[in-house]
Amino acid sequence: MSAPFHPDEDGALVASATAGFARAHARHVELVEDPLHLLARRRDPRRRVGLVSGGGSGHEPLHAGFLGVGMLDAVAPGQVFASPHNRQVYAASRAAAGPDGVVHVVKNYTGDRINFAIAAERLRLDGIEVRRVLVDDDVATDSEETATGRRGTAATVVVEKLLGAAADRGAGLEELAGLGQAVAAASRSLAVASRAQTAGAGGGPAFELAADELEYGVGIHGERAATTIPRPPRTELLRRMLDDLLAALPPSRDGDGGVLLVVNGLGGTTSLELYSLFDEVTALLGAAGAPVHGSLVGTYVAALDMAGFSLTLTRLEPGWSELWQAPADTPSLTRLPVDDPEVTP
């Protein structure tokens, strides 16, 4: 993979970007170069379990943008679209473990599963308890014919936010693992693209689409979808996506049917467009009996510079809204306490 403004040497992109990120966010983040990982500088003193994630680069701000109070304690970044080495996950987890152990938040890709599993095995040999939360939200890959299961995409941000808030309230290892898996199970995503990410020395798109085509169900590494569709009018497209998502979403156990909504840009889609989509999607969900109780709009889980967006829905259970709104202080997601005595309303 190569693009206009990369460093000239192979492999230098992730190393220099990680160093630049740590430098720019020195208040939040500490860099460890070998094996490469990033640590949050601060944590809530009530936290008993370290939260660790990681995966291939190219999806920023996932995961390093969510290091800090209220979210993650450590992150292991791989090369672009490649799993981190298990040595990185192990070192990140050793450094971040709390007295009750570590939870690994893992997107469902084979390489990530393997490397996090090897690291977990080593951590257990060291006497550190580990639980894994596997995020597998992408309905485009929801088929009984694939042994690998659904891919993990933007629901990861929801899982990391809710788990972080619960960890800051002192939740234990089993409670966190159970919550994380419940949030993942209650979440579904779907992505469409109008232009693939830039790839190759020539700087062209990784795959070709005609101007009037959309890739419906694209993956965050540029995996082609099962279907390339003629571009429908926007409202028709959104209705189709929401129909597919709501049909796949498990019913609420104890909630009122409300959802969290993430309108996520894949890297090359403007903020203007994402907020406009959010406006219409919110209205459509309200009409469908799934009112939006919390949201994120922006580029949170990118596929490099792909032009497109994904929608993620999480069906809320009691208490999850409070976790969603809880304070967070990370480079890419901040929630201040709502009552700030310094400032008048």
Place this chain on the structure above:
Amino acid sequence: MSAPFHPDEDGALVASATAGFARAHARHVELVEDPLHLLARRRDPRRRVGLVSGGGSGHEPLHAGFLGVGMLDAVAPGQVFASPHNRQVYAASRAAAGPDGVVHVVKNYTGDRINFAIAAERLRLDGIEVRRVLVDDDVATDSEETATGRRGTAATVVVEKLLGAAADRGAGLEELAGLGQAVAAASRSLAVASRAQTAGAGGGPAFELAADELEYGVGIHGERAATTIPRPPRTELLRRMLDDLLAALPPSRDGDGGVLLVVNGLGGTTSLELYSLFDEVTALLGAAGAPVHGSLVGTYVAALDMAGFSLTLTRLEPGWSELWQAPADTPSLTRLPVDDPEVTP
């Protein structure tokens, strides 16, 4: 202008994006639909002057992303790449005026200058004091032959941050206008692109570049540069840009030569690439005797989905670093107070 996921009707994009933005950031922002403007919901009680900005859409998060405590009080968004109407600026300013009046932060484009000037005239007739801070940082347009002067680009964020902090300390109208103009005068930017923004029904780029070409000195509305250059190795490109910027930057009056650095994506450039650029630019600036004392890295002033980036340098004067670090609570720029008793280091 048209792109894949826009609403089907002309003109609906900005209206729905603004409505979506206000809905997503209801804690920070209040929407007024006619004439269209956005107001910050909260302000520091010490603030005596309202800070108002605005301009064409397509540059998000500028300006609405900076509404809130520590930055702007009101914003008037125009259509894509088009100035807001003076009625919008007038209404935004009326609503945001403090007891000492209003400061307008205006990027140097003819339409913006005219519409803010008409609004200022009307405000003065109402008895509201107005001062204008004109931001004109783009060295690509620094020529004695153009009567319009340098274009205003990403230094606007620096001006809005420093003015917001000063306003929160109770600075008066003349002090703020003087500070804003001094910050603008101490700031220069330069932008390069490898692919123009998407335009036209076909979804192609607004202008053509070969795979081995860069537009050196591109504008944030896709204005072509004076020079299209063969793509140099990255370090050579960065040295050339910094040479041009440092040559144009006024010397420090009382500072130590240190700078604020904004590495700004133009919309279609990945976070990975921006942080990697930041890492190298910071090192080059240190070697050039212009150490970086504060920074922003990300998409802050976009040109829709243009692939490229800009560098902005502001030569620091005494006290400006403190204003840069001062607390802010806006949708797109947050600074928490550094000492947070809730959390252990």
